[in-house]
Amino acid sequence: MxxxxxxxxxxxxxxxxxxxxxxxxxxxxxxxxxxxxxxxxxxxxxxxxxxxxxxxxxxxxxxxxxxxxxxxxxxxxxxxxxxxxxxxxxxxxxxxxxxxxxxxVGLIDDGAFADAWVESRHHGRGLARRALARELRTKGVDSALIDEAVGRLDSEQEEVTARALVDRKLRTTRGLERDKRLRRLAGMLARKGYPEGLALRVVRQALEEEGEDPEFLEGHLPGD
Incomplete structure (x- = not known):
């Protein structure tokens, strides 16, 4: 039976x-x-x-x-x-x-999981929408839920976070050749999922404010 x-x-x-x-x-x-x-x-x-x-x-x-x-x-x-x-x-x-x-009964909630993941990983690790979406896909979250969760991060918030990441990293690159600084800072943002255009713009702005030659930067980084 x-x-x-x-x-x-x-x-x-x-x-x-x-x-x-x-x-x-x-x-x-x-x-x-x-x-x-x-x-x-x-x-x-x-x-x-x-x-x-x-x-x-x-x-x-x-x-x-x-x-x-x-x-x-x-x-x-x-x-x-x-x-x-x-x-x-x-x-x-x-x-x-x-x-x-x-x-x-609410013990499994993939939507809430995705929201919490985005909040934690963006503010804790500085990950951008692309990287967050990739991580959530590996955990089996439905595409619609991923889009909804990462959609709560707008481009303005991403840029603010990207700039904070660059500011923290700047001092560790001082003393390096300018080309190497550019590659290292932009590469750091790329690994965290930031689009190339955004990453390069943020790096350029940070280095200009630090006193790097704007003409040199314009020759090595694409404009907006």
């Missing part, structure tokens, strides 16, 4: 239902018998039955516990969690059922 999965009605209840499973997992870890986090899911064989009290966990229960443990560490996208469940041997049908339920 197939065991029916009973789904809680809220995120809090969903978290509580995994409590026993996580407690059992913690006991195994303290005894030195817990599998590595990225290892296969316990198959529920005879040795597992002896180590745990109660009936073996269903794939859905295992998937819930895995997802909750990962989400406790940091927010994850649906694709990231799906990949983790696949690596741990959770059947696809059970994984998709759990992931859909987590979305229903």
């Amino acid at each position: 197939t065991r029916r999965t009973e789904w809680p009605d809220s995120a809090d209840e969903l978290s509580r239902t995994a409590g026993d499973a996580e407690t059992r997992s913690g006991r195994r870890g303290r005894r030195g018998r817990q599998a590595p986090e990225d290892g296969p899911v316990d198959s529920g064989g005879p040795s597992s039955s002896r180590a745990e009290s109660g009936p073996p966990r269903t794939p859905e229960e295992q998937a819930r516990a895995i997802c909750l443990r990962l989400l406790t560490g940091s927010p994850r996208t649906r694709k990231q969690l799906a990949d983790a469940l696949r690596q741990r041997g959770i059947p696809e049908e059970a994984a998709q059922e759990v992931l859909s339920r987590f979305e229903d």
Whole structure:
């Protein structure tokens, strides 16, 4: 007879239902018998039955516990969690059922993840829209959600951030040949995803304000 999965009605209840499973997992870890986090899911064989009290966990229960443990560490996208469940041997049908339920109760929200990622990575690392979009694609975020999240950064904000990055880097390039300074500063912005025209304009302005010859800069950097 197939065991029916009973789904809680809220995120809090969903978290509580995994409590026993996580407690059992913690006991195994303290005894030195817990599998590595990225290892296969316990198959529920005879040795597992002896180590745990109660009936073996269903794939859905295992998937819930895995997802909750990962989400406790940091927010994850649906694709990231799906990949983790696949690596741990959770059947696809059970994984998709759990992931859909987590979305229903708000524990998975790729749109909110994308918004937070853009905010954190732009202000913390100075990444531009192009680089942010590339990172979000690798995490499996839908293109429409990516466009919406990176669209909150306008060109004016990008230019302000690019100038701040150049200002911090300027002093480390003093003493270098002018050509090398130009390449180093523009290359730094390019690696962070800034368009070439914007990167070169910001570098030119910064160097002009520092006293570099405007005619030299005009000869080496394209205009607006």
